[in-house]
Amino acid sequence: MERLIFHVDVNSAFLSWEAASRVKAGEPDLREIPSAVGGDPRTRTGIIVAKSIPAKKYGVQTGEPVAMALRKCPNLVVVPSDFRLYTKNSQAFKAICKSYAPAMESFSIDEVFLDMTGTSLIYPDPVATACEIKDKIYQELGFTVNVGISTNKLLAKMASDFEKPNKVHTLFPEEIPAKMWPLPIRDLLFLGKASEKKLVDFGIRTIGELARESESTIQALLGEKTGHQLFQYARGIDNSPVLEVPEESKGFSVEKTFNDDIISMEQIQPILLEQCDVVATRMRRKGKKCTCISVTFRTLDFKNRSHQMKLGSATDVTDEVYANARKLFAEFWKGQPLRLIGVALTGLTEDGFEQMSLFEDCTKKEQRQKLDAVMDAIRMKFGNDKITRASIMNSNAGIGRKARRRWKTKKMKKNSKRNRKENIVISFAGKCNVLFLHRKHCFVPYVKKCKKPLDENTIPVYYTAMTVIQKER
Structure with missing residues (x-):
C-alpha cells in the first residue's frame, strides 16, 4: 500500500498566535500590518523571530537584530515573545491534527506529520481532507496553516513550503520534475550552507541538476554519507517513518540566545558553567555518561560554529564537563562578539563500570560526584x-x-x-x-x-x- 503523508505547518507561527490572541481582544491584526515578534521594542534589543508578510516587503528578516529591522521599517510593530501563549496554541493545533490521523509526529512546536495511510474509506479525497483540517484550525483557533501532501515526509514538507499562507499543496512522485526540480538548490531540505556553496561552485544550482548528476560525483563533493542522503532527497526518496514516540535521545544539549553581546571570557565562563550544570543534571537523571562534549556559539553574522572533543573516559561529573567545555571555548573562540552559546553531550554510555586513569585523583572525583x-x-x-x-x-x-x-x-x-x-x-x-x-x-x-x-x-x-x-x- 502506498503511503499518504500530510505535513501541517503553522504560517509564521509566533506572529500568527500573537495576532489571533490580539484579534480576540479587539486589537488590530498583526498579520495585516508591518509587525514582528522578538526582542524588546523599547530598548531595540534582541532579534526578530517571526515577521508578517507586510514586514517582509520592507526587507525585515528572521534572525536579524530588532534595531536593524526598525531601521528598515520605522513603523514596524514589535511585540515581545510569549511562550506560554505559544505552547497553548501549539497543543490546541496538534489536538485537531491528531483527531484526523492514526499516527502523528510532532516535528516542532508549530508543525506535525500525519500518517494518513489506510484512511481512504474515511477520507477518500486527500486534498479535501487537508482543506478540512486547514479550515477547522482557522475557524476554531484563528490562525492559518499550510498543508503539504505526498507519499513521504520529505516531499510533504517540501510541498507545504510552496506558496503561503493558508494553502494546500501536493507533491507526488510524478510531480517532482515539474514542481521540485526547477527550485534553487538552497530550497532542498536539510541542505546546509557549506554543502550549498560546494554544489554551486561545482555548477549545480537547481534541485533537478543535483538529481541528474551521478551519485558518485555528489559523494566526492560532500562526503559519502551526506552525498548519498542529499542525492536521494533530490530524487524525492525518503523512507523515514512517522514516529508517534520520539526516538531515544542521542545526547543532551542546551543553548541560549542573548539580547546583549557576549564579549569576554569572564562573561562566558559562568554561562558555560550554568549550561554544563543543566545538561549534566539531565544526563545523570537518565543514568547516562558522555564520551563527547561540544560547544556552539553564534557570532553577529548569524553563523553558528561548533567544536567537539572526545573524552578519554566517560563522565557525568559537572565539573569535568565544564572544564572540557571551557577548554574547547578558549581554544576556538577568537574574541568576536557572541549572541548564542550552547553545550551538548553526546556519545552516551550506561552509568556503570568506568575505566579510571592511573593519573586521576580518585578522591577528588568522588567528592565532585x-x-x-x-x-x-x-x-x-x-x-x-x-x-x-x-x-x-x-x-x-x-x-x-x-x-x-x-x-x-x-x-x-x-x-x-x-x-x-x-x-x-x-x-x-x-x-x-x-x-x-x-x-x-x-x-x-x-x-x-x-x-x-x-x-x-x-x-x-x-x-x-x-x-x-x-x-x-
Whole structure:
C-alpha cells in the first residue's frame, strides 16, 4: 500500500498566535500590518523571530537584530515573545491534527506529520481532507496553516513550503520534475550552507541538476554519507517513518540566545558553567555518561560554529564537563562578539563500570560526584531553581535578567522573609563551594538557629553526602 503523508505547518507561527490572541481582544491584526515578534521594542534589543508578510516587503528578516529591522521599517510593530501563549496554541493545533490521523509526529512546536495511510474509506479525497483540517484550525483557533501532501515526509514538507499562507499543496512522485526540480538548490531540505556553496561552485544550482548528476560525483563533493542522503532527497526518496514516540535521545544539549553581546571570557565562563550544570543534571537523571562534549556559539553574522572533543573516559561529573567545555571555548573562540552559546553531550554510555586513569585523583572525583548527588537530590525534591553555584550567582555575565533576579540576593528587601535566601557553604575536604537554597525549604530554618558549623551527624540522613554545612555570616 502506498503511503499518504500530510505535513501541517503553522504560517509564521509566533506572529500568527500573537495576532489571533490580539484579534480576540479587539486589537488590530498583526498579520495585516508591518509587525514582528522578538526582542524588546523599547530598548531595540534582541532579534526578530517571526515577521508578517507586510514586514517582509520592507526587507525585515528572521534572525536579524530588532534595531536593524526598525531601521528598515520605522513603523514596524514589535511585540515581545510569549511562550506560554505559544505552547497553548501549539497543543490546541496538534489536538485537531491528531483527531484526523492514526499516527502523528510532532516535528516542532508549530508543525506535525500525519500518517494518513489506510484512511481512504474515511477520507477518500486527500486534498479535501487537508482543506478540512486547514479550515477547522482557522475557524476554531484563528490562525492559518499550510498543508503539504505526498507519499513521504520529505516531499510533504517540501510541498507545504510552496506558496503561503493558508494553502494546500501536493507533491507526488510524478510531480517532482515539474514542481521540485526547477527550485534553487538552497530550497532542498536539510541542505546546509557549506554543502550549498560546494554544489554551486561545482555548477549545480537547481534541485533537478543535483538529481541528474551521478551519485558518485555528489559523494566526492560532500562526503559519502551526506552525498548519498542529499542525492536521494533530490530524487524525492525518503523512507523515514512517522514516529508517534520520539526516538531515544542521542545526547543532551542546551543553548541560549542573548539580547546583549557576549564579549569576554569572564562573561562566558559562568554561562558555560550554568549550561554544563543543566545538561549534566539531565544526563545523570537518565543514568547516562558522555564520551563527547561540544560547544556552539553564534557570532553577529548569524553563523553558528561548533567544536567537539572526545573524552578519554566517560563522565557525568559537572565539573569535568565544564572544564572540557571551557577548554574547547578558549581554544576556538577568537574574541568576536557572541549572541548564542550552547553545550551538548553526546556519545552516551550506561552509568556503570568506568575505566579510571592511573593519573586521576580518585578522591577528588568522588567528592565532585557527591556534590552532584546532593544538588541533584535537592533539585528533585524542591525544584531546579532552589540551588545553584555561587560563581553563577555572583557573576555579571548577562546570563539573563530572570536568572540574575532569581539568584542576586543583595538587592532583595531585607525585611521580606518570603523572598529572603540563605547562603549555605558545602565543604568537601577543605574545598568550599558556596550554594544557595531557598529559606523555606529543607534544613535552612534549622541551620539558622545554630551558631557554629554543623557536622555530618547533625544533618538529616537525606543529605549524608555532605560533610560540613554551615551558615555563611
